[in-house]
Amino acid sequence: xxxxxxxxxxxxxxxxxxxxxxxxxxxxxxxxxxxxxxxxxxxxxxxxxxxxxxxxxxxxxxxxxxxxxxxxxxxxxxxxxxxxxxxxxxxxxxxxxxxxxxxxxxxxxxxxxxxxxxxxxxxxxxxx
Numbered sequence: 384x385x386x387x388x389x390x391x392x393x394x395x396x397x398x399x400x401x402x403x404x405x406x407x408x409x410x411x412x413x414x415x416x417x418x419x420x421x422x423x424x425x426x427x428x429x430x431x432x433x434x435x436x437x438x439x440x441x442x443x444x445x446x447x448x449x450x451x452x453x454x455x456x457x458x459x460x461x462x463x464x465x466x467x468x469x470x471x472x473x474x475x476x477x478x479x480x481x482x483x484x485x486x487x488x489x490x491x492x493x494x495x496x497x498x499x500x501x502x503x504x505x506x507x508x509x510x511x
Contacts, residue, residue, distance in 0.1 A: 388429060391422055396443060399498070406456060408497040411436050411447070444501040 395418050402409055411433070418431040418439075440446065472480065 387427060391418065391425060391427055391429060392439070394421055394425070395439075399443075399445070403499060406459070409499075410496075411498065414439070414498065440498065445498050446501045447496055448499045449496050 395414070398417060398421075399409065399414070415431045415433070415436055418435075419429070422429040422431070
């Protein structure tokens, strides 16, 4: 296995491929933070920044793409309903729980862009 900065790039690229294969939304900030965390865990003195990110994206053919915010895979919904939803009401007193299923309060807060490999087909939204 490679060590040092080249090993860090390899590990980060493997992480990116896994996250992208699960249709996770990946921002540039997430990439930089993850790289710095991996470097720390690997004992490498390295600090990723926006310049490093641009070179990394260019080297591996990664681009920023817009995705439909309403694209939810059935497996994602099933996993969330089974694992996350049951524990949420337990964290709050009944007086703090309300129904806001028809509000668009957080509509603009949802991410609609993600880093992806150049040439990857669009899945969801108007283009597809």
